[in-house]
Amino acid sequence: xxxxxxxxxxxxxxxxxxxxxxxxxxxxxxxxxxxxxxxxxxxxxxxxxxxxxxxxxxxxxxxxxxxxxxxxxxxxxxxxxxxxxxxxxxxxxxxxxxxxxxxxxxxxxxxxxxxxxxxxxxxxxxxxxxxxxxxxxxxxxxxxxxxxxxxxxxxxxxxxxxxxxxxxxxxxxxxxxxxxxxxxxxxxxxxxxxxxxxxxxxxxxxxxxxxxxxxxxxxxxxxxxxxxxxxxxxxxxxxxxxxxxxxxxxxxxxxxxxxxxxxxxxxxxxxxxxxxxxxxxxxxxxxxxxxxxxxxxxxxxxxxxxxxxxxxxxxxxxxxxxxxxxxxxxxxxxxxxxxxxxxxxxxxxxxxxxxxxxxxxxxxxxxxxxxxxxxxxxxxxxxxxxxxxxxxxxxxxxxxxxxx
Amino acid sequence: xxxxxxxxxxxxxxxxxxxxxxxxxxxxxxxxxxxxxxxxxxxxxxxxxxxxxxxxxxxxxxxxxxxxxxxxxxxxxxxxxxxxxxxxxxxxxxxxxxxxxxxxxxxxxxxxxxxxxxxxxxxxxxxxxxxxxxxxxxxxxxxxxxxxxxxxxxxxxxxxxxxxxxxxxxxxxxxxxxxxxxxxxxxxxxxxxxxxxxxxxxxxxxxxxxxxxxxxxxxxxxxxxxxxxxxxxxxxxxxxxxxxxxxxxxxxxxxxxxxxxxxxxxxxxxxxxxxxxxxxxxxxxxxxxxxxxxxxxxxxxxxxxxxxxxxxxxxxxxxxxxxxxxxxxxxxxxxxxxxxxxxxxxxxxxxxxxxxxxxxxxxxxxxxxxxxxxxxxxxxxxxxxxxxxxxxxxxxxxxxxxxx
Numbered sequence: 001x002x003x004x005x006x007x008x009x010x011x012x013x014x015x016x017x018x019x020x021x022x023x024x025x026x027x028x029x030x031x032x033x034x035x036x037x038x039x040x041x042x043x044x045x046x047x048x049x050x051x052x053x054x055x056x057x058x059x060x061x062x063x064x065x066x067x068x069x070x071x072x073x074x075x076x077x078x079x080x081x082x083x084x085x086x087x088x089x090x091x092x093x094x095x096x097x098x099x100x101x102x103x104x105x106x107x108x109x110x111x112x113x114x115x116x117x118x119x120x121x122x123x124x125x126x127x128x129x130x131x132x133x134x135x136x137x138x139x140x141x142x143x144x145x146x147x148x149x150x151x152x153x154x155x156x157x158x159x160x161x162x163x164x165x166x167x168x169x170x171x172x173x174x175x176x177x178x179x180x181x182x183x184x185x186x187x188x189x190x191x192x193x194x195x196x197x198x199x200x201x202x203x204x205x206x207x208x209x210x211x212x213x214x215x216x217x218x219x220x221x222x223x224x225x226x227x228x229x230x231x232x233x234x235x236x237x238x239x240x241x242x243x244x245x246x247x248x249x250x251x252x253x254x255x256x257x258x259x260x261x262x263x264x265x266x267x268x269x270x271x272x273x274x275x276x277x278x279x280x281x282x283x284x285x286x287x288x289x290x291x292x293x294x295x296x297x298x299x300x301x302x303x304x305x306x307x308x309x310x311x312x313x314x315x316x317x318x319x320x321x322x323x324x325x326x327x328x329x330x331x332x333x334x335x336x337x338x339x340x341x342x343x344x345x346x347x348x349x350x351x352x353x354x355x356x357x358x359x360x361x362x363x364x365x366x367x368x369x370x371x372x373x374x375x376x377x378x379x380x381x382x383x384x385x386x387x388x389x390x391x392x393x394x395x396x397x398x399x400x401x402x403x404x
Numbered sequence: 405x406x407x408x409x410x411x412x413x414x415x416x417x418x419x420x421x422x423x424x425x426x427x428x429x430x431x432x433x434x435x436x437x438x439x440x441x442x443x444x445x446x447x448x449x450x451x452x453x454x455x456x457x458x459x460x461x462x463x464x465x466x467x468x469x470x471x472x473x474x475x476x477x478x479x480x481x482x483x484x485x486x487x488x489x490x491x492x493x494x495x496x497x498x499x500x501x502x503x504x505x506x507x508x509x510x511x512x513x514x515x516x517x518x519x520x521x522x523x524x525x526x527x528x529x530x531x532x533x534x535x536x537x538x539x540x541x542x543x544x545x546x547x548x549x550x551x552x553x554x555x556x557x558x559x560x561x562x563x564x565x566x567x568x569x570x571x572x573x574x575x576x577x578x579x580x581x582x583x584x585x586x587x588x589x590x591x592x593x594x595x596x597x598x599x600x601x602x603x604x605x606x607x608x609x610x611x612x613x614x615x616x617x618x619x620x621x622x623x624x625x626x627x628x629x630x631x632x633x634x635x636x637x638x639x640x641x642x643x644x645x646x647x648x649x650x651x652x653x654x655x656x657x658x659x660x661x662x663x664x665x666x667x668x669x670x671x672x673x674x675x676x677x678x679x680x681x682x683x684x685x686x687x688x689x690x691x692x693x694x695x696x697x698x699x700x701x702x703x704x705x706x707x708x709x710x711x712x713x714x715x716x717x718x719x720x721x722x723x724x725x726x727x728x729x730x731x732x733x734x735x736x737x738x739x740x741x742x743x744x745x746x747x748x749x750x751x752x753x754x755x756x757x758x759x760x761x762x763x764x765x766x767x768x769x770x771x772x773x774x775x776x777x778x779x780x781x782x783x784x785x786x787x788x789x790x791x792x793x794x795x796x797x798x799x800x801x802x803x804x805x806x807x808x
Contacts, residue, residue: 038418038447039442043442209638210637222723224723224724226630226631226633227636229630229631231630231724231725234614234725234726234761234762235761238723238724240722241722245753247652248650248651248652256753314649315719318644318648319626319645319719319720319724320637320642320723321636321638321639321640323638324638349661357639
């Protein structure tokens with residue numbers, strides 16, 4: 001890195017610490033920021049001026065005077081300042097999200113797109129959607145810290161030697177275009193994984209540190225968040241729960257395995273089995289209707305699928321002990337028709353699972369969750385804030401803190 | 405936190421940054437440390453003096469003069485300075501390890517202990533062993549940053565509401581005693597998990613970020629490291645691979661499940677099945693001898709166990725895509741007699757597993773690995789160094805770094 005780069009990097013570190021303190025403590029005086037960071041008055045003055053210029057913070061508030069002193073000017077985060085943009089290119093839709101430095105979602109919109117559109121046309125649609133949303137909500141996008149891109153399939157880093165180089169070149173080009181348009185560094189990942197990150201922020205404060213998101217759609221996949229961090233794996237292929245074998249003596253799967261979860265829990269697999277007993281069920285909505293009517297034979301098919309999903313989740317629970325398992329994808333519309341028998345299956349398994357804090361629910365974000373996740377992952381990477389983004393969970397035991 | 409505490413905390417943060425820079429760059433001048441940290445000359449001077457006094461660093465080296473200047477005094481890490489102690493209380497042994505700030509292992513010794521000894525007597529034995537080792541190798545223990553304690557069983561944080569409060573009180577007392585004796589904050593965890601951390605540092609530089617360690621002993625358990633961080637789970641029970649069901653229609657397990665891995669891969673389970681065909685096999689050594697002789701019926705029993713272990717590992721590989729799977733515990737002595745058929749089982753499963761970078765091997769540390777892991781985990785918690793300890797793996801795709 002050039003000397004210039006080193007200095008810019010150092011300045012950026014200082015900026016991040018100032019923003020992190022404002023996120024954690026709320027509005028602060030310059031003096032308080034100096035004390036908390038150990039930075040000099042001159043350096044702090046320059047940093048705050050630059051952040052004000054970029055509208056990331058404002059210094060328009062005052063703390064009333066105490067005694068005979070004068071009121072203190074406070075620096076605060078601009079709640080409308082965009083810090084990251086996320087773009088999801090889905091199969092049937094594009095979605096964009098804008099997030100603030102404190103991980104608030106400032107905007108999130110989704111638009112359908114024809115299956116015939118190529119990736120480049122999808123990016124056109126997403127950027128045009130972003131432009132309209134930013135204009136309509138008066139969001140300032142010029143000071144972005146980062147941008148994230150969500151795609152289907154796995155796109156491991158070609159520099160690490162994994163994946164299909166040709167496919168990755170297409171992704172690199174898309175990321176490059178997004179980065180040049182927005183003037184920010186771009187991080188990309190798989191849509192299901194990014195949806196997992198979005199879901200972890202929807203429920204609790206602080207965000208759930210250990211969460212498994214399972215998409216039951218045309219395929220079956222998952223995103224795993226551990227200690228607040230997305231699990232990608234050594235080859236970038238972590239989370240392929242669809243190919244966990246739930247019936248070792250089951251039929252062969254296209255992947256080479258036998259009795260894979262996807263063979264029982266994809267939309268087509270479930271609808272195929274249902275139609276054998278109820279030929280009039282055309283789609284997921286029809287399936288929900290049949291279950292609502294109390295169709296017993298349809299119920300039995302769904303129960304069997306749920307039993308197998310419960311087996312896979314039992315394994316996940318034993319290995320990873322997540323706090324929360326979230327079911328997404330179109331089959332999440334089955335709601336308690338599916339979750340009920342899954343819970344029963346889990347309860348029949350290892351006793352200690354019942355003592356765990358495992359919560360099972362359906363996704364809170366119905367569509368375009370990966371856009372939100374992409375913005376958040378990009379922020380975690382380029383603007384990490386301790387205690388908010390990706391902070392590791394406390395270890396089980398510690399008698400500290402004490403310092404040497 | 406008191407104002408005093410805040411200042412001590414800030415000073416500690418500055419110290420850590422100085423040590424981290426010395427670990428990453430090697431010997432540096434005071435001026436270079438000032439530039440790299442942004443700290444003033446006065447602050448740096450006080451920090452270095454204090455670190456020299458505590459023998460954590462030395463300032464006895466010089467960089468030769470260039471041109472007409474004078475030689476520059478360099479600050480360097482003291483390679484013999486202990487930064488953390490790890491203590492493992494095992495069933496049949498106690499072990500202690502001493503690690504330096506750069507994660508080097510300065511000492512590691514193990515001593516057998518009678519099964520009749522209570523936890524408190526085991527701690528006595530460990531502390532006495534530590535005293536002898538420190539005296540014999542002239543290790544300075546007065547400047548410890550942290551200490552770690554490894555135990556069998558799960559000991560989740562009682563403050564989080566999990567686990568057995570009575571059992572945890574015993575652990576809290578042991579940790580308290582270790583902390584008072586060593587004058588350092590204490591972190592504790594399960595021995596198998598800590599062994600996983602030790603193994604990740606034995607192989608590569610930088611340490612393997614995604615590793616699964618499986619102990620095949622009187623029970624079957626595992627430790628999972630993801631993105632360089634130990635997975636503990638929401639209730640502190642992550643890693644119980646022994647109760648993953650590998651035969652859904654198998655016999656009931658004591659845990660409430662069916663066909664659990666432990667029912668096929670514990671020492672007793674394997675020896676029990678072996679004795680049905682070879683009654684003279686008394687123990688693991690006898691089993692290895694029978695396999696070395698090429699006993700076909702014994703071979704078949706081990707092959708079946710390996711097939712089931714391969715199923716469990718296939719699930720692990722699909723979910724987590726680890727870089728390395730390490731087999732530890734007494735049955736690791738089977739070596740390629742076990743690993744060979746496990747690899748064959750993995751190869752028969754999902755095609756894409758074969759494209760992954762999964763490496764399968766036996767543990768490098770045969771006994772007392774948790775002591776090493778305890779010291780390293782304690783350092784990660786109380787003296788984290790970016791790029792060395794628990795640093796997250798690079799995300800799969802990124803077109804940065806650029807800064808706003």
